[in-house]
Amino acid sequence: MGQVIAIANPKGGVGKTTTTINLGAGLGNLKQKVLLVDLDIKANLTIGLGIERENIKKGIFDILLKEAEIKDTILNFKRFDLIPNNCFQKQALSDSHYCMEELKKHLDLLKDEYDYILIDTGPVMGVLLDMALYASDSVLIPTECQYFSYDGIKIMINKINAIQNEKTKIKENLIVEGILLTKFDNRNLFSYEMAENIKEIVANKVFKTVINYSSHLQEASSMGKDVLSFSYNSIGSREYRLLAKELLERKENN
Numbered sequence: 001m002g003q004v005i006a007i008a009n010p011k012g013g014v015g016k017t018t019t020t021i022n023l024g025a026g027l028g029n030l031k032q033k034v035l036l037v038d039l040d041i042k043a044n045l046t047i048g049l050g051i052e053r054e055n056i057k058k059g060i061f062d063i064l065l066k067e068a069e070i071k072d073t074i075l076n077f078k079r080f081d082l083i084p085n086n087c088f089q090k091q092a093l094s095d096s097h098y099c100m101e102e103l104k105k106h107l108d109l110l111k112d113e114y115d116y117i118l119i120d121t122g123p124v125m126g127v128l129l130d131m132a133l134y135a136s137d138s139v140l141i142p143t144e145c146q147y148f149s150y151d152g153i154k155i156m157i158n159k160i161n162a163i164q165n166e167k168t169k170i171k172e173n174l175i176v177e178g179i180l181l182t183k184f185d186n187r188n189l190f191s192y193e194m195a196e197n198i199k200e201i202v203a204n205k206v207f208k209t210v211i212n213y214s215s216h217l218q219e220a221s222s223m224g225k226d227v228l229s230f231s232y233n234s235i236g237s238r239e240y241r242l243l244a245k246e247l248l249e250r251k252e253n254n
């Protein structure tokens with residue numbers, strides 16, 4: 001049975017989309033069947049995989065509005081599949097509660113086919129984030145090691161706790177999968193200090209793997225590729241492959 005993980009942090013630019021693409025590729029590289037779902041209205045995940053906005057034929061909104069079958073929206077890549085985002089082609093969702101249930105229903109069914117479903121979310125505490133969280137089993141929170149990083153982590157953890165306390169019929173459980181330190185600047189002592197501070201507040205939830213600042217990760221998405229396909233032996237590729245391994249090992253040990 002597959003696992004649905006939302007990649008979320010209301011702070012912008014912390015590496016959510018980069019993590020969705022490259023963790024997805026890392027898991028695919030370990031022979032896991034992976035589906036990426038683009039739930040950010042900016043469609044950065046879709047575009048970061050080399051698809052031009054105007055070439056997105058069908059996407060997640062067609063599924064939610066019952067205008068397409070899920071299989072007709074899925075695009076295949078070497079190490080994962082993708083459901084693109086086409087929110088910008090559609091009107092706003094009128095019944096968000098209905099869409100929440102609809103997304104969860106579809107992804108629950110896809111858990112029979114995929115080992116991991118990773119949902120990329122945007123830097124907004126809105127309907128799309130709620131939809132992602134209600135459809136997910138856990139949340140991976142990427143964060144930079146900067147002073148204001150606490151806020152994003154705290155907001156996410158409070159939100160997850162609120163959902164856990166709701167115990168509605170559509171959502172029984174939601175856990176923090178882990179906090180991922182991203183864009184780490186290993187030449188800057190302040191980054192180390194901030195990393196230690198983050199570990200103090202969320203102790204055992206921080207992934208051992210740290211994603212260092214890497215130009216390969218930036219170049220890969222500008223070329224519309226995951227970093228394993230762009231430069232398999234680069235540090236960015238190695239770190240996301242290690243993260244995938246750590247995630248799998250955690251699952252086996254639970």
Ligand SMILES: Nc1ncnc2c1ncn2[C@@H]1O[C@H](COP(=O)(O)OP(=O)(O)OP(=O)(O)O)[C@@H](O)[C@H]1O
Pocket residue numbers: 011012013014015016017018019040044121122123182183184211212213214215217218219221
């Ligand atoms: N480890 C890294 N090293 C260097 N640059 C990185 C790294 N991770 C991400 N970036 C770059 O930082 C920028 C923001 O990354 P990304 O788009 O993944 O963040 P995001 O959290 O998804 O942003 P948003 O909140 O806008 O959706 C991008 O230009 C990306 O290439």
Ligand SMILES: [Mg+2]
Pocket residue numbers: 016017018040044045120121122
């Ligand atoms: Mg993003």
